[in-house]
Amino acid sequence: MNIVAVDDEKYALEGLVEAIAEVKKDASLVSFSNSKDVLEYAKDNKIDVAFLDIELGSMTGIEVAKKLKIINPHINIVFVTGYNQYMRDAIHLRASGYVEKPVSKEDIAEELGNLRNPLPDKENVLVAKCFGNFDVFVNGESLKFERSKTKEMLAYLVDRRGAAVTSGELCAVLWENADSDHNTGIYLQKLKKDLINTLKDAGVEDTFKTSWNKYAVDPDKISCDYYDFLNNIPEGIRAYNGEYMSQYSWGEPQNVLLYDMDKKIE
Numbered sequence: 001m002n003i004v005a006v007d008d009e010k011y012a013l014e015g016l017v018e019a020i021a022e023v024k025k026d027a028s029l030v031s032f033s034n035s036k037d038v039l040e041y042a043k044d045n046k047i048d049v050a051f052l053d054i055e056l057g058s059m060t061g062i063e064v065a066k067k068l069k070i071i072n073p074h075i076n077i078v079f080v081t082g083y084n085q086y087m088r089d090a091i092h093l094r095a096s097g098y099v100e101k102p103v104s105k106e107d108i109a110e111e112l113g114n115l116r117n118p119l120p121d122k123e124n125v126l127v128a129k130c131f132g133n134f135d136v137f138v139n140g141e142s143l144k145f146e147r148s149k150t151k152e153m154l155a156y157l158v159d160r161r162g163a164a165v166t167s168g169e170l171c172a173v174l175w176e177n178a179d180s181d182h183n184t185g186i187y188l189q190k191l192k193k194d195l196i197n198t199l200k201d202a203g204v205e206d207t208f209k210t211s212w213n214k215y216a217v218d219p220d221k222i223s224c225d226y227y228d229f230l231n232n233i234p235e236g237i238r239a240y241n242g243e244y245m246s247q248y249s250w251g252e253p254q255n256v257l258l259y260d261m262d263k264k265i266e
Helices: 010-023 035-044 061-071 087-092 105-112 148-160 167-174 182-202 225-230 234-239 249-265
Strands: 002-006 028-032 049-053 076-081 097-100 126-129 135-138 208-211 214-217 222-224
Touching: 002 010, 002 035, 010 028, 010 049, 010 105, 028 035, 035 061, 049 061, 061 076, 097 105, 126 225, 148 167, 148 182, 148 214, 148 249, 167 182, 182 208, 222 225, 225 234
Parallel strands: 002 028, 002 049, 049 076, 076 097, 126 222
Antiparallel strands: 126 135, 208 214
8 A cells, every 4th residue: 555644844744654653554655845846646556545734825625636636537535634614524525534733643544444445455456437437457557458348348238237238238238229239249259359459468467257148247256345335334425425436327227216215226
């Protein structure tokens, strides 16, 4: 886990770093006293969690958080402040947490134990993000497919949560306005090959299972916000933002169900 701590007050930063180090002894921890340095660091280093002071001189912690999220949309932001008037902005940014000064190791432990974007326990785990636009990651890197339809194919299989899908069903989903024919069947085989090769290169080929005219993923080998939500895991519930696989129209009916479930939870 790569953690950064940012505060322009020397003693506040020292206290923050000490609390984080006590809680997460095995983490990589880097501290910064100004916003420019942490933004430069973020360009070349993947940050899992950023503890940001709200007041950072020329730039607020809110502004720094926005820039960090552009660099890494899945970074966990925890605001550290003696003020509470920024709570609304923090919520709007979908921050992971918000703690008040002076921080304690108990506060830090609670935030690291309830990250908005939880981290996999080991390397080479396929992480699927379904809330908002669909994306998949391995070791923090977004997977790149040769064909955009390959990604949609994987998205639909993730949506099915391990249930086997036939070639005909996949063709109907991926080409909803076209008749399933020999050409779509051939193209589907190209998507299958692209998916297998991409997952194999990333070291997660065992997440995809296929047999004659059957396609599925192994949900037990995927870390997924959607699965966490359905299993009532707090991280998954917090991650839901009212959107589900937004770039795919076939995801809209499921989002309606998720929205209703979320309202009942509230």
